[in-house]
Amino acid sequence: MDYLVLLYYCYAPIDDVEAFREEHHRLCLRLHLRGRIIVAPEGLNGTVSGRRADCEEYMRVVKADSRFAALEFKIEPAEAHTFQKLHVRVKPEIVHVGLPDIKPYERTGxxxxxxxxxxxxxxxxxxxxxxxxxxxxxxxxxxxxxxxxxxxxxxxxxxxxxxxxxxxxxxxxxxxxxxxxxxxxxxxxxxxxxxxxxxxxxxxxxxxxxxxxxxxxKCYVFDGRVAVDVNSVNPTIISTCHNCHTPSARMVNCANPHCNDHLPLCEACAEQLEGACSPTCQQHPDKRPYDGTGTYPKNSNNYNPEQGLLSYRAPAK
Missing domain, CATH: 3.40.250.10 (Rhodanese-like domain)
Known part of the structure; x- marks a missing residue:
């Protein structure tokens, strides 16, 4: 496979998060990466996809920064980009839990x-x-x-x-x-x-x-794959279709955007309900057309990878 998916995080203090965010965004643009990256005073968190050589260069550059020398990348092969766009954002925490005073780089399990x-x-x-x-x-x-x-x-x-x-x-x-x-x-x-x-x-x-x-x-992942196999020893399916309750690990978003529940729905029920989680949602006037995937990414027509850099505004302190 020509592409890789990188999953990573590192708790390490970043003093000037706005300056770091801009520099990091430019790095990702140069390497044609796509994905979601969070920069916070407590560290860095991201999932990105890109061509193998570009991902390898990205890992080299990130780990060359002494703050992230101990960072470990989880690396998985992919057939293409698993993200449609690139977002690099500043937030108070690299994973939102409302505990910004908890510093894992000082004490953790x-x-x-x-x-x-x-x-x-x-x-x-x-x-x-x-x-x-x-x-x-x-x-x-x-x-x-x-x-x-x-x-x-x-x-x-x-x-x-x-x-x-x-x-x-x-x-x-x-x-x-x-x-x-x-x-x-x-x-x-x-x-x-x-x-x-x-x-x-x-x-x-x-x-x-x-x-x-x-x-x-299966393991839920926050990219276009949605669910991935991790067990090659004694695999099984434990989730069941929301509608007919047969075993199914096929995750979809309800086609009714006002519901949008994320749940397992087997192919047969998804076809019958046109991607909705229930007959009520199926009849909703705003129901999105079902294309067989059960995912509804935002329209990426005319996507400009530079736009996130140009339009970014740092959050108010």
Whole structure:
């Protein structure tokens, strides 16, 4: 495959985030990358796609910056760009949870390699904790993992009280690429949990290095692929079609833009409902035409990759 998808993050202080954002945007333009990148005072977070040589040059340049020398890229092959556009934005946090004072580069959970995580996860004194949102862990999760009923990661701090029963256990947190676990495990430590660990590199790295064993279902990803296989050892499907309840890992957005729920819908039901999640949404006058994919990216006609650089305005302080 000629293209790569890079998933990465690094918690490291960035003093002048606006200047860094502009410089980084220019780097991505020069290398013809597309994707979503967040720059914050606490670090850098991104998912980008591009041709193999361009991605390799991007990784070299980023890691040449001493602040990001320890950054690890999760690298996956792709047949083409998995993003339509490039966005490089400044935000208060590189993953929004509302805890800007939590600094993972000062204190966070113990990092476990995929093999170490695999060796520990089934021990009697261990609890495996999924810190992702509902629609993510309903599509795929580790066997016997504890999940939280949250629609967005920013709800995580309010759910920690539900974990008090596990304070005498070793807590092994995991997420897609590792970034949420950095904040989640740091917050757990602040709340008095003593034995907190995290899967370094997340589900994606676990799939690449440990074969994804005992990860049931598919892994939700935030690019055009939507869901990816990670388990090559004992794969299974755990999600079911929202309409007929047969096993299905095919994620779609409801064709009714006023609903837009993200849920599993098998091909047969998607065709029958024209991409909607219910007959009610199917009859909505604003329903989008269904093209068989169940995804509705914004129209990219006349996309100018320079526009994000030209029109960017730093957020008010």
């Amino acid at each position: 113990i990092h476990l390699s995929p093999q170490e995580f695999k060796d520990m996860k089934d021990q009697d004194d261990v609890v495996v904790l999924d810190v992702r949102s509902d629609y993510e862990h309903e599509l795929g999760r580790f066997k016997n993992a504890v999940t939280l009923d949250i629609e967005n990661f920013r709800e995580f701090p309010g759910k920690v009280g539900e974990l008090e029963q596990y304070k005498d256990k070793k807590i092994l947190t995991y997420c897609t690429g590792g970034i949420k676990c950095e904040k989640a495990s740091a917050f757990l430590l602040e709340q008095g949990f003593e034995n907190v660990y995290q899967l370094h590199g997340g589900i994606i790295k676990y799939g690449l290095e440990a074969g994804g064993e005992d990860f049931d279902g």
